[in-house]
Amino acid sequence: MGPGQVRVKMKAWSTNYRDIVVPMGLYFSGPVSKDTVPLSDGAGEVIEVGEGVDQWRIGDRVAGTFFQSWRDGPFNAGVFGSDLGGPTDGVLAEEVVLDQQGLVRLPDSLSFEEGATLPCAAVTAWNSLFEIGNVRAGQTVLVLGTGGVSLFALQFAKAAGAKVIATSSSDDKLRRLEAMGADQTINYRDNPQWGQAVLELTNQQGADHVVEVGGAGTLENSMIAVAPGGSIGLIGVLSGVDGQVNPLPLVAKAVRLQGVYVGSRSMFEAMNQFIAQHDLKPVIDTRFGFEQAPDAYAHQASGGHMGKVVISAEL
Numbered sequence: 001m002g003p004g005q006v007r008v009k010m011k012a013w014s015t016n017y018r019d020i021v022v023p024m025g026l027y028f029s030g031p032v033s034k035d036t037v038p039l040s041d042g043a044g045e046v047i048e049v050g051e052g053v054d055q056w057r058i059g060d061r062v063a064g065t066f067f068q069s070w071r072d073g074p075f076n077a078g079v080f081g082s083d084l085g086g087p088t089d090g091v092l093a094e095e096v097v098l099d100q101q102g103l104v105r106l107p108d109s110l111s112f113e114e115g116a117t118l119p120c121a122a123v124t125a126w127n128s129l130f131e132i133g134n135v136r137a138g139q140t141v142l143v144l145g146t147g148g149v150s151l152f153a154l155q156f157a158k159a160a161g162a163k164v165i166a167t168s169s170s171d172d173k174l175r176r177l178e179a180m181g182a183d184q185t186i187n188y189r190d191n192p193q194w195g196q197a198v199l200e201l202t203n204q205q206g207a208d209h210v211v212e213v214g215g216a217g218t219l220e221n222s223m224i225a226v227a228p229g230g231s232i233g234l235i236g237v238l239s240g241v242d243g244q245v246n247p248l249p250l251v252a253k254a255v256r257l258q259g260v261y262v263g264s265r266s267m268f269e270a271m272n273q274f275i276a277q278h279d280l281k282p283v284i285d286t287r288f289g290f291e292q293a294p295d296a297y298a299h300q301a302s303g304g305h306m307g308k309v310v311i312s313a314e315l
């Protein structure tokens, strides 16, 4: 272990859609080597600190940051390649060694399993809503589907006092979204014109911010659903990357379409304060033991989950 580094005994991990596509070489950063340690998301306890470490002590409860080199400020070229479990070795290991700047403190209110859900999905939802979307109380937020990013966005938006419209392909999941506080829900499978449905639910005003996780297959509806002067945080590609999109509604409604790529360490810290202040609990769908990590991957890939899939050292 070198100067400025910290050894963490990992207690829990979580999977993201990204972790399914990274080994296929389909992630932005391209193919990874066969030996790359997978997963960006995990939490644990500091068990050793290197020379010069002044931010952490043994026993601190921490999570790694998705981008090890994005501390604060805007996204920049120096961030590329520092994402854990992509080109850089990730955290699906019993112990990991990270730079002291590549960690954040877990909120006391969260368990290790809950903390392990935060680095990718939660920070992305936070960045989309509050750094890019500048969401305020009374506004309307549209979230798509019931994956990790979308459920964090729902929880954050509700805690900020916004109204939330949520979609799902499953009526059962729609009921669960309502129980979580979604104000209005739409089954996007039964309503292929769900963008229009959002307009009808908002008195033709539209949603002030769209947390766009679908990509090419959903963007057209999102552009219909968004309010004049609103914003779309373009995050994911669940519906694929191929397709023709008519960009005119963006112009006609003066909408801001902004790519979102997780977020910085300082965004992660601001989000953790918000989580603690509002006593928010990440939604964990299923837990798997360390030896069952392949089953966690399979469950994430199935799309049957709602929220986060966790791997726990305790099981």
Ligand SMILES: NC(=O)c1ccc[n+]([C@@H]2O[C@H](COP(=O)([O-])OP(=O)(O)OC[C@H]3O[C@@H](n4cnc5c(N)ncnc54)[C@H](OP(=O)(O)O)[C@@H]3O)[C@@H](O)[C@H]2O)c1
Binding pocket: 015, 016, 017, 018, 120, 121, 124, 144, 145, 146, 147, 148, 149, 150, 167, 168, 169, 170, 173, 188, 213, 214, 217, 218, 234, 235, 236, 237, 238, 239, 260, 261, 262, 263, 300, 303, 304, 305, 306, 307
């Ligand atoms: N840019 C970034 O920094 C960043 C960060 C995190 C994630 N992402 C991307 O964001 C997306 C979501 O990631 P995640 O980890 O939250 O995914 P996830 O947990 O695997 O989400 C799965 C859920 O997405 C919903 N879904 C699938 N196809 C859909 C469609 N066509 N329209 C609406 N919803 C659909 C389904 O919900 P229902 O079962 O309810 O229908 C499914 O259960 C992925 O594409 C991922 O790569 C990007």
